[in-house]
Amino acid sequence: xxxxxxxxxxxxxxxxxxxxxxxxxxxxxxxxxxxxxxxxxxxxxxxxxxxxxxxxxxxxxxxxxxxxxxxxxxxxxxxxxxxxxxxxxxxxxxxxxxxxxxxxxxxxxxxxxxxxxxxxxxxxxxxxxxxxxxxxxxxxxxxxxxxxxxxxxxxxxxxxxxxxxxxxxxxxxxxxxxxxxxxxxxxxxxxxxxxxxxxxxxxxxxxxxxxxxxxxxxx
Amino acid sequence: xxxxxxxxxxxxxxxxxxxxxxxxxxxxxxxxxxxxxxxxxxxxxxxxxxxxxxxxxxxxxxxxxxxxxxxxxxxxxxxxxxxxxxxxxxxxxxxxxxxxxxxxxxxxxxxxxxxxxxxxxxxxxxxxxxxxxxxxxxxxxxxxxxxxxxxxxxxxxxxxxxxxxxxxxxxxxxxxxxxxxxxxxxxxxxxxxxxxxxxxxxxxxxxxxxxxxxxxxxxxxxxxx
Numbered sequence: 133x134x135x136x137x138x139x140x141x142x143x144x145x146x147x148x149x150x151x152x153x154x155x156x157x158x159x160x161x162x163x164x165x166x167x168x169x170x171x172x173x174x175x176x177x178x179x180x181x182x183x184x185x186x187x188x189x190x191x192x193x194x195x196x197x198x199x200x201x202x203x204x205x206x207x208x209x210x211x212x213x214x215x216x217x218x219x220x221x222x223x224x225x226x227x228x229x230x231x232x233x234x235x236x237x238x239x240x241x242x243x244x245x246x247x248x249x250x251x252x253x254x255x256x257x258x259x260x261x262x263x264x265x266x267x268x269x270x271x272x273x274x275x276x277x278x279x280x281x282x283x284x285x286x287x288x289x290x291x292x293x294x295x296x297x298x299x300x301x302x303x304x305x306x307x308x309x310x311x312x313x314x315x316x317x318x319x320x321x322x323x324x325x326x327x328x329x330x331x332x333x334x335x336x337x338x339x340x341x342x343x344x345x346x347x348x349x350x351x
Numbered sequence: 352x353x354x355x356x357x358x359x360x361x362x363x364x365x366x367x368x369x370x371x372x373x374x375x376x377x378x379x380x381x382x383x384x385x386x387x388x389x390x391x392x393x394x395x396x397x398x399x400x401x402x403x404x405x406x407x408x409x410x411x412x413x414x415x416x417x418x419x420x421x422x423x424x425x426x427x428x429x430x431x432x433x434x435x436x437x438x439x440x441x442x443x444x445x446x447x448x449x450x451x452x453x454x455x456x457x458x459x460x461x462x463x464x465x466x467x468x469x470x471x472x473x474x475x476x477x478x479x480x481x482x483x484x485x486x487x488x489x490x491x492x493x494x495x496x497x498x499x500x501x502x503x504x505x506x507x508x509x510x511x512x513x514x515x516x517x518x519x520x521x522x523x524x525x526x527x528x529x530x531x532x533x534x535x536x537x538x539x540x541x542x543x544x545x546x547x548x549x550x551x552x553x554x555x556x557x558x559x560x561x562x563x564x565x566x567x568x569x570x571x572x573x574x575x576x
Contacts (some may be wrong), residue, residue: 193562
């Protein structure tokens, strides 16, 4: 193990990790928004849109992100639609994550009983108010564990972004292996970087889940 | 311009080559699922032991495999393992190793949760009815476990197929690589080939995964009670 080498190239990993995190951040935000909109459309059973959404969900859940990225980055330019590397990465991640988040929201929404909505209506709340004050708060707390699992999943999925020419952690590791043949050092740093990113997220997720389980049982 | 692109798909044996590439992906997924299914059942049973040592070890294994992106695991085996032991592993073999290691962890966790979800009184009422231990397992425990397990493990299968797409990054010639080769070979005669080829691969994955996840959903719904 060559620790001078590790010290010298740590900044490269830090830059790459920052890129990964930035894209993951935007991807997750857009996934959440997409998921919320999709699940509300499905919840209210808006005709036509509903079928469109379930088509999208099946399509995105049953194809790998890598193939989606290839299509976005290499396929679409032939139609004259040229998207930058980062744009492709964020778009791909949101396309994938949107459907996962939609499923998470949907299970939360379905867990709120219909009688609650009726009770809201009978005390004279408007539809918007019912969603805002009754359905969403309960639905979100039910679906938080699924959100956390999805967030971890999406951060893990960012590891394929080197195919759309982004210098992410995998790219840096492969580069160092190819350039200097420092396989052990490069791989160690790679594993450590992902641990540093994902361990805290995973720990926070399990803490949150425990807190919410108390909330669910009311003590 | 556009029709030039779609023609690439059907020229010569291009489409068959794509299907051949897809078969490699599916084959690796199938082999890995079969092995990890068996190993996962053992792991799941071990994970229900109360022994703190096995608990700690299996837990560590599960958490590590789960937290690492599968691509990192592929790199670890394909670049790291080969160097550490001075052996030569083909891309396909490394892929199978990684997917077995990952699949066993996931499967083990599914088996564990299915086993602990069966409450103790199921065993007790079986014995109270005068069934022998073997009969309790044969008629009460195993059918329930399988019902809880099967939809989830079919889901794992689709995840496995989707994740197998990553093996192109460790140099296995599978459907994406074949697609690239076709695109490169027809770069001048069909400049818009990339759109059609990658679009087709996208649909091929969908055609493979959709029925499997549909089946899992069906079984889950039917066996919910």
